[in-house]
Amino acid sequence: MSDGDLWGALGRAASEAAKAGKELAGRAAAVARDQLPELQIGKEQLRFPSGLLSGPTVPQPYKADGTLTWHDGYMASCAVSVARAVQQHGLQPATTALVAAQAAAHFKPGGYRLLQVGMNAHRVLHAKEWRRVGTSLAVHADLPHLVSNSSALVLEGLPLEQRLGSAKLVGLVASSALLTQALYLLSARVAVDRFPRSSLANDYYLAFSVGFSGVAMALKVVAGYMREADLARARVPIPEEFMLTAGRLGAWPSLIMSHYLVPSASLPGHLCGIAAGVLQVYAARGLSWLWRRLRGGRRRLANGRVVGGAAGPPPKLLDLGSDAHPSLGWMDLGSHLLLGPVQQQIAAMQATFAGSKLQLGARVSRKSVNTTVVASSGKKIDITKQGLNSIENETVKLNLMGKSKTMESKDWVDPQGRKGKGYGVYRFANKYGANVDGYSPIYTPDTWSESGDSYKLGTKGLIAWAGLIVVLLGVGINLVISTSALGQ
Secondary structure (H helix, E strand, C coil): CCHHHHHHHHHHHHHHHHHHHHHHHHHHHHHHHHHHHHHCCCCCCCCCCHHHHCCCEECCCCCCCCCCCHHHHHHHHHHHHHHHHHHHHCCCHHHHHHHHHHHHHHCCCCCEEHHHHCECHHHHHCCCCCCHHHHHHHCCCCHHHHHHHHHHHHHHHHHHHHHHCHHHHHHHHHHHHHHHHHHHHHHHHHHHHHCCCCHHHHHHHHCCECCCHHHHHHHHHHHHHHHHHHHHHCCCCCCHHHHHHCCCCCHHHHHHHHHHHCCCCCHHHHHHHHHHHHHHHHHHHHHHHHHHHHHHCCCEEECCEEECCCCCCCCHHHCCCCCCCCCCCHHHHHHHHHHHHHHHHHHHHHHHHHCCCCCCCCCCCCCCCCCCCCCCCCCCCCHHHCCCCCCCCHHHHHHHHCCCCCCCCCCCECCCCCECCCCCCCCCHHHHCCCHHHHCCCCCHHHCCCCCCCCCCHHHHHHHHHHHHHHHHHHHHHHHHHCCHHHC
């Protein structure tokens, strides 16, 4: 047999094998199509857990009844602000592309399943669903949510892009997005480990957040530092009202207003955005210092002359206002750290006055919803340590413990005439100690304090109060000096 005949035979054999494989695959697909309806398994359920395929769809429809609300006036004011910003700074390509991408994602036919695209710390860290880091930023809850975040991006993005350039703005937005999401995941994980009864620990499992507002807050912080640095370069004193409206603290009044108008807005997402902006400013300052040290070296005296240290200005990428800002330091960080708890208290008060809220409703910010999560530590509960021993009424005491002496008897008969088996109210009470009633009683007089009508601050409380007073005085002195002739 010649070489040509051999290669021809091998080719024919390969062709026959491919046909046989294709036919076998077709038969397997046909069998699968026949069996999938019986097993009630769909194509999407093979990729995602079935519990996450239900739930609300975002974006939610806006103004189904056609009535006018305050959202209409707010969106109109956003349109006016955007028009003025475009008139002043012009259409910048990167900012325009980011806004267009968000609008395109928002108006996708059919929308998105919130439980599939929302940022959930448990699904990201436990199930490794890293796509949520990006999808949660691209999707918004409704039209006012999109308009609010897009207008914030335009108002801060246009002047930043005009100053830094398109490529550097995209890098700043990307770093802000990654840092904001990373801080949110980190804070939620720490809350679960250290503060399991906090609302943030609850959000670790139950919250599914969407929206670009955290990144918008980070950009607002960076832009505020840069504006104050420009005033410092021009030797113009920084007024307090400028600091709180367009300066480095300008994000905090915006945050307070957003939570006043929408109490259900996600506070952790906004706080992580502000923290991301502050961290980037201080990181830029540190990198600028390192760049000068590496390029110029230490200034030293040689032969009667000062040599070294002539590195020149740092790269423009590191120009985030930190290099020329006169007030960076511990006092500046203290002002941000002080405003964080203040904002939390305001949000808590607003939520109290507003009453309970539905987590499935639309938000003008990052949004979260409730899902069903069942968890158990597997430890046996000591029913004698649940705070029920001082109850005198034996019937009430057993009811709160989830026990029944009658049902523990094998001669017990229920109202339908069925004979019991002596398992009691909860079959596995001896194994786990109690059922849900005994695990979390609704009435625990043993834990009540005899001095409940009085409150003692204690040593730790006095130390914390004194520390707060010192920080307040320090921030006030810093503001007075930085805005007066003493700081010039």
